[in-house]
Amino acid sequence: MSSQDIPEENLPVAQDTTQVAVADEKHPFADPGLPPHEHRIQDIDERAAKRSERAVALLFTVSMLATVGFIASYVTIPHDKSVFVFPIGHLNALNFALGLTLGLALFCIGAGAVHWARTLMSDEEIADERHPIEAEPEVRAKVHADFKQGAKESALGRRKLIRNTMFGALALFPLSGVVLLRDLGPLPGTKLRHTLWSKGKLLVNMNTNEPLRPADVAVGSLTFAKPEGLEEHDHEFQTEIAKAALMIVRIQPDNIKDKRELEWSHEGIVAYSKICTHVGCPISLYEQQTHHVLCPCHQSTFDLSDGARVIFGPAGHALPQLRIGVNDEGYLEALGDFEEPVGPAFWERG
């Protein structure tokens, strides 16, 4: 929307009137102009100027010494030596020495230069004219005319076929670049829906790397498990554990409020995905008295005694539960994969 229609009196009076010595209604007090320049001590007293000179030179000298100190520290202090520095504590001697000497060397150069500028260089304020950023009307007219002539000579406006095909070509060619990005990664497919868990896979204790038995899991305890066969050295470990990580707790069956949770548990031992359904943090701040589990990243809170439903925070749905049982040898095993995708929700999750 144009503002040309705003009446001039609504705008404050143009500022160049401030230079008018007579006070007017908009600027009741006239600008007295730049105050006269006053001298510094250094400008009139040569001894003071000498003192400043010496101070600047001293700062530059300290800087040189500090650089020598830096090199000396680098050469003499072993890189793994630590010292106690009050009040900081135990720290790496080399880092401390290098940082302080470097800091001092740099700071003194800066302080010297600024002190020099402030005390010895002229401090007389100078006023510089400003010119409008906008071009003069003649220049403006000339540029417009030149452009029109150029446009006319190119015949772009007249020969529409050229114009249209050129725009078409320019619009299309970036697609090649977009196509090239295709191999950045695979298509999602159903990757986010499956984990390593499947029927019969044993629940292996993260700490001991041994399969878990029901008797190992006490009421009030917290254990983390991975699917059997997945080892830390495996190439795919990180990607697989990001989906398969499991949190195992045991709750007195009477205290389990959710019917399906109880059915999918083994004598109160329940296995939930450790990956938060909000944005995927490994959720595991388990409060054994309340059976609440809190996410340390964004404080989503789930009730593990009630189907892991969300009771606080930004998560949108319950933690997926893994159905478990006991195999013939008495070890805890999965009775299938998770029935829903683990981790953060996504468009295709449904």
Added chain:
Amino acid sequence: MKKLSARRRHPLAAVVVLLLALATTGMVYAAFVPTRDAKADETAQSLTIEEGKKLYAVGCASCHGTGGQGSSDGPSLVGVGAAAVDFQVGTGRMPAATSQGAQVPKKKKVYTQAEIDQLAAFIASLGAGPSVPTEAQYGPEGADIAKGGDLFRNNCAQCHNFTGKGGALTHGKYAPDLESVDPKHIYEAMQTGPQNMPSFPDTTLSEQNKKDIIAYLNAVNGDETVNPGGLELGGLGPVSEGLFAWIFGLGALIAVAVWVAARTAKAKKS
């Protein structure tokens, strides 16, 4: 002196210092604590339980019930074991104040170690539970610090922070800072799961695992822990670093800028 300070940086120095420290603690401990193993004949044992029972009746029964069966004010203590008593009373959490906040805090302990042992013996007699760990269990020898670090990040860091500085739980509850907590108490806490902390019994977190975790904590959150870069800023990560950058970093630079831009003092008009 110079030699000593040079050797301080030896990789084994920390272990040696620890061993010495623990040996001393052990000796002091042994001097003050009535030994259980040597004179552990039945009479002495039952005498200890008797003493513990008396202490219990005075200090604990009002909440936990006369027979440790529990009440609306305190949970049942049957089967919690000596380790739980040693932890709760040894860290001053028990006896708790009549009205506490979201959780019972650590405070100055009320009972002597001898009394705590008597209480523990009495509670242990009510039902089998984890016993107080020995130094061999939580001491540093044979511990794998790096493995302890991995275990700590897997089992503990989610509540207690990377290096055990503590963290928030729901509704005002919190996981406490683990700095300067007695290794024995850390061991007992893992074993028994005090308050809202889940337990990590030997069946899922082996004795060796616990030893490793304690050794790791001592390495990264002990008195001798080196923070190579300087101030640890609470070990809390980016929040304290950000505050520091704003207040001391930008603050110092603005102070410098004020100096750079300020007008130099003028000579007095005369």
Added chain:
Amino acid sequence: MSTTTNSASRSREKAPAGEKIADWADGRLGIYTLAKANMRKIFPDHWSFMLGEVALYSFIIIILTGVYLTLFFHPSMNEVEYHGSYVPMQGQLMSEAFKSTLDISFEVRGGLLIRQIHHWAALIFLAAMFVHMMRVFFTGAFRKPREINWLFGFLLFVLGMFTGFTGYSLPDDLLSGTGVRFTQGAILATPIVGTYISMFLFGGEFPGDDFVARFYSIHILLLPGIMLGLVVAHLILVFFHKHTQFAGPGKTNKNVVGMPLLPVYMAKAGGFFFLVFGVIAVISAVAQINPVWAIGPYRPDQVSTGAQPDWYMGFAEGLIRFFPGWEVNIWGHTLVLGVFIPLVLFGVVLAALALYPFIESWVTGDKREHHILDRPRNAPTRTALGVAWVTMYMITLVGGGNDLWATHLHLSINAITWFVRIFFFVGPVIAFILTKRICLGLQRRDKDKVLHGRETGIIKRLPHGEFIEVHEPLSQDALHTLTAHEQYKPVEIGPAVDENGVERKVKGSEKLRAKVSKAYFDEDAQIPKPTVEEYKEITSGHGHH
């Protein structure tokens, strides 16, 4: 043409060496024409004008130290076993990126210092950009002709956030990995294309083994390259527009008063670079930052409490923490509003700031150039809006650290989250009202000062027994400075009929503008400046009182 140049240079053969080199360069680069306009360019002195310099210098420091770090850093996610000198990591599996970060910290002499300088400088860079931007905002320095430069600066801030974020993620440690995981979760929440973007960014499922290398090229090449270009453009525009100044005697909209670039500003600005570098080096000597060895290598199934990003991403963290978990399932698809809305808000909050100059110029309808800065009190509505924005930003920052406030102030984390949920909306409103009132109060005080003079604190007893405080009239300098600001009148909707008497359609946007303008410049939104009559009446009439 060439002969004249030749003869000119021949005549200067006896000139000193430096002059000869300059002549040589001028013949090829035309440096004299450039220097003519700029060598004695005037820069006004004010500490707040140096905040941008802090940002510029920390940016240079980041580039210098960053180049050094690339000499030792391996942007690879290959898993290796650690056998370096840090004992609590012995034998641990970690990515090469993490291992090389440990090596920089423990094996390369001075490596830790450079790492710490790089990281501290990054935090200070963003903080300095933030306060610089606030300075520009609250003094109205963004007005014509500087709107484009405001946008350049804004882009630098946003790009700085993302450059910082990608750099913070490179060591592949447990803390930054958690941040990357959050980013990936947020990307997944994007409707329709979320899963595709995630797969393409990470080369498959999270975490895969590509993202460190990809973030690396973004962090060291793509983003800093763009930023460098923007910084140069930003500075060229600062030179071209000439610096703004505060009102004062001799300072007008048509001049700039200060000291020349050569020598004073060369020394002051050059020296200030060293001062900034020195301060950051000392900070890096005494304060540890991002101790990745204590944090541990990234594992997607491990986490620590207190998981926060660096401060400049803290407000995004706060937004995501306080938002309720809304999730809508329709027609077999999931709309993850609980994550997606904060993601959009993140953009909206920033965009509001970026677009403000254009909004204000629309409201005022003012198309003139402005080189005299406003005192914040003299633009109460703008100042109040700015403070409201900062309040909103700060409240989300509080939300981003809710767990640490909870433990350190002994509060419930749930209570803090609720506080943030409510005050995200209420806080800015309160801040707006309070700020506007304070601004008006200060304007009133200025007016009193102009009309009645400065309170001297001297009490005098008049012959008839009355006690009065002596007021000292202000100097002409002060009177001028306090009344130099402009005051707009609200825009009114033009006459309902045009010149020909035909009824004209009043556009909706025109009505809206009249309303907003009224809110900005109505009588209760600013205190009218003292008039000459008022002043004369008081000074001549009753004398002091």
